[in-house]
Amino acid sequence: MKIYFATFALIAPIAVVAAMVPTVGLADGHAAPAVCGTGEAATGEPIRIGAIVGQTGPADFSSAAKSAAAVFACVNANGGIDGRPIEYLIEDDAWNPENAANAAAKLVTDQGVVAMAGSTSFVECGTNAGFYKDNGVGVIAGVGVPRECFFSENIAPMNMGPRLSTLGAAIDAYENNGARSFVCMAPNIPNVGGWFCEGLAAWGADKGVTVANVLHDPATLDPTSLVLQAMSSDPDAILVAEPAPAAIPIFNAAEDQDLLDEALWLGPTSIYDTAFPDAVGDYWDGAVRAHIEFNALDSDGEDNQAWLSIMESHGQSGDPLDSFSQAGYLSAKAILGVLRDIDGDITRDAVLAGLKSMTPMQSDLLCGEWAFGEGARHNANQSGRIATVKDGAWEVTRECFRSDDPELADIAQ
Amino acid sequence: MPDLTPFLVTGFALGAIYALAGLGIVVLYRATGELNFAFGALAAASAMVTWQAHEWGLHIWLACFVGIVTATLISAAYGALVSAKVAHRTDVIKAVATLGLALIILGLAYWIWGDSPRRLRLPLRALNTELFGVRVTGARVVAIGFCLVAAIGITALLTKTRMGLQMRALADTRDLSALIGIDVERVTLLAWVGSGVLAGVAGILLGTLVRLDPGVLTFMVVPSLAAAILGGLRSLWLTLLGGLAIGMLEAVATPFQTIAPYRSLAPFIVAIAVLMVLPAAAFRSERAS
Secondary structure (H helix, E strand, C coil): CHHHHHHHHHHCCCCEEEECCCCCCCCCCCCCCHHHCCCCCCCCCCEEEEEEEECCCCCCECHHHHHHHHHHHHHHHCCCECCECEEEEEEECCCCHHHHHHHHHHHHHHCCCCEEEEEECCCHHHHHHHHHHHHCCCEEEEECCCHHHHCCCCEEECCCCHHHHHHHHHHHHHHHHCCCEEEEEEECCCCCHHHHHHHHHHHHCCCCCEEEEEEECCCCCCHHHHHHHHHCCCCCEEEECCCHHHHHHHHHHHHHCCCHHHCEEEECHHHCCCCHHHHHCHHHCCCEEEEECCCCCCCCCHHHHHHHHHHHHHCCCCCCCCHHHHHHHHHHHHHHHHHHHCCCCCCHHHHHHHHHCCCCECCCCCCCCECCCCCCCCCCCCEEEEEEEECCEEEEEEEEEECCCHHHHHCCC | CCCCHHHHHHHHHHHHHHHHHHHHHHHHHHHHCCCCCCHHHHHHHHHHHHHHHHHCCCCHHHHHHHHHHHHHHHHHHHHHHHHCCCCCCCHHHHHHHHHHHHHHHHHHHHHHHCCCCCCCCCCCHHHCEEECCEEECHHHHHHHHHHHHHHHHHHHHHHHCHHHHHHHHHHHCHHHHHHCCCCHHHHHHHHHHHHHHHHHHHHHHHHHHCCCCHHHHHCCHHHHHHHHHHCCCCCHHHHHHHHHHHHHHHHHCCCCCCCHHHHHHHHHHHHHHHHHHCCHHHHCCCCCC
């Protein structure tokens, strides 16, 4: 996998999508969603906000920043922040810690961003957490994946995180299907796969739940062996805690072995991809359940509809409409709320103070309130839903419930 | 001690694809003296084009044909346009040139298809069978069968035909081959065409059995190269056995918790062990011997 990462980095130019986002109104002439504000196109001194994403590399993690960019474009077209437009600067770390460090230095030191919002990266949190703290930069990560994103003073992810999402899928099977033995399949990446699966063991320790882990090299070419290994402990449920593209071969291998009825098949938000039901095929209809960290992509709530509307009017052609994109929308909404509440100069210190004291944000995309918080670490989003593959699509089959991870004991609900 | 039989069965089929790719690398090396790092990328191109053609409505077998033709054309184009230009450079430069081709194909594939979840399925259910309690899918049966057929066919080509003789002569001494009247460019092109066909088939099989992802398929060249090294970049049958051994070793490591996360190191471990144990003479090319 390291070879894969390194080689890809060779061909992946460190793309810099530094954009003074466009200042155009809604194409259809309708009023902009409330998050965009009201007024004429903003022309004042730009307010710089940054984001670091893993765009080029094993997977494209730029979706959240793309939707945040669309929101900021909409804001700029509708008055900005007291007439000042948002200048949103996105850097690609190409899944490379050195690039991530360079990107943070460029955004914080050279460009002078007042905050970060919509970042999504496998390597960014671990690399830059100390740098952000030292420089007083508040970061709303669109989607946090590794443990470091949830254990840093200046980084607050908008999502629950794969650990809580994986646990949520298990809790649903425990409560609704009586599952007591689980297999957790996850990539063997430090502070990633093992951390996800440890959450199950910690939660189930006093519930008579057994958990067997199948941690594997992400570059493995043999999903059938992984599936056979998972089945060897005869589990009630198997959690496939993988990104959707990596989960597909596991479900294919399970289908080849006709294991549909041998266990419950579950996954975290990472498999909640609109292409997933079609990619796994009819065999899994009604059988695969995913825990989702935000509301359904087609839900009718105000924020979900605003997100879709903004992506339609201000997104770029080809921007994904997925959970990560929803997270980017929420990240933008949260930072906009803080910026609008600041009296006086919008400085880095003022934004960080505003984040820490912000009024908790409510949204139909979330199950509860979200706030940055004062604590030494942040994991405000703790509740999600269950969606099931049905008729070639996802259908929400359980509404909000909390992932009761003992590790959250130091964080208020 | 866990029951390793199911893992040996699944590893055998995976190893067959490693072996098939290894054969493609060895046959090109024997014919042209070029180590093709782009084999996996050509396989990826074949698999992705097959998927795309099928998505556009082509029958799956016709789509497979289009995919294999695509890999073959790219391989042939490289053989005709680039390979000929670097023919007189060192082996390292020639190998690095193929790495360039691999990265270009990989970059284009990600640019065109991204990393969305998708799958490729071949209608081979009729060939499904069961062995030691493990379902062996039709695609695995085809992979094993095609690998054996390829090994036999390539051996026959290289040892029994005039073209094979010319290929071996070319790999030995390119200039002398030209002097004795061998159409060097034609033979080189045919070697690249053959390698492209093998890459095309391997890509479709691997895309079906493992994962339809340009990056994963491109880096399939790593275990395949290890298989080729086990064959001394010369012996087709040792390459075949090497590929099977790597696939099975990788699979049987799965139930052992302490080593399972590192089982994809199997190709390197096997290759290094063989390089250390076997005498250097075993790896000299025919040219040297």
